[in-house]
Amino acid sequence: MWRRHDETSPDIVEKYKWKSGEKLTISTCVKCYHTAIQRGPYCDFNTSDKSRTPETELPTVPEYFGFRSEEARIIANKNILSSWSSLTVFALSSSLIRPTRLVPSRSNMGFNPVLLGGVVALGLGNMFHIIGLATPEWIKVGKVTVGLFEGCLDDDCVTIEDKPDWLKACQAMAILGMLLGLMAVALATFMFVKSLKNNDSPKSLGLLTLLAAILSLIFILICVILYAVEIKDLHTGPDFGYSFALSIVGAILILLGGTLSLGGSR
Template sequence: MDTSKILLIAVVLTACSVIFQVIGLALPNWIHADVPPSKLYSGLWKACLEVEGRDSTCKDLTNPTDWLKAVRVMSILGLLALLVSSIAVALKQFIMKEQKPILFVAIAAAFAGAVFILISIAVYAAKINDINTGEIFKFHFAFAFCILAMLEGLGGGVLMLIEMMK
């Protein structure tokens, strides 16, 4: 039996979405502020300060606000859902080729993961924009990686839907 190229692309997209979400969650680079002579980087778990001529120092965000806790939870749920989708579509493509229900699981998990990540991105952006009255903070690369993870999860879900309708 021949393997579906559409599902193969969906496997790659969902796997990349998991990798991008892990990068986005792990790194303290969701926002960046450059106020000479110092730079501030912050993410979901840590904030780092880099002063010119000194080593950078990072501190854990130990008492996060409720909205930051919600962003963390939604981001982690998005990661877990994308991981389930990635595993399910890989199983469908390579091992359980005749099992249609596994594709339903993969599709649902891909779209759920994208929605969870969308919620986390929207809440974080809204709250940072409320705080950022002087236009000091700019969104940075880890934030962009989470957006990419969401878009790749959506793309993988759409490709799986197309495959299911064949």
């Protein structure tokens, strides 16, 4: 520990002079008990004293200030004690202060683009599937278009009354797929809103969202495959319409959204 002293000592003036002044202010750095005076840019030693030169030998602390050895030792001990006390207080205060994180953690980032992508994909997937479910153009045979619930000739549409079992199964699978897709988009939206408030989105919610998306995909695909197989057996050469395609695209987007939601959960 170094400590600066500013003192005047008349008996020192006789040996050591300032270069540019008659008044001598002794600026020194004292280390522990009896360190030599640090010679810096402050003063110039008068070399008339041939017994010691400023470059090779400097006066000791007690000799420089005119102290007896015991006095110098007591003062040095006080200085050391004071320095250690200050250092201890600083260390204790530093340990009580929690350091500020310079790099924000992932949980404090707020906006989560991965979760947003999941919400968008799930929303689009559900929208496409609902449009496909509601519109009467799963197949086209000439001017006739048929969906899951009604058939149309030009602009005249009628509800399908006599439903075979396979069509009832398709309707049930499509509706279950829609409900599970809506559940997935609701969970993903909840996680995204929570992330905007700088809160973590539990991994369990992400897993639940993905599970709902997978089940939605499975039910929609069962409906699509069953419908395609049965229609091929009933009619030769029907063309599949946009409603059929929208349900397939919707199922794929729902699965993608569920995967992104799991990836965006923390």
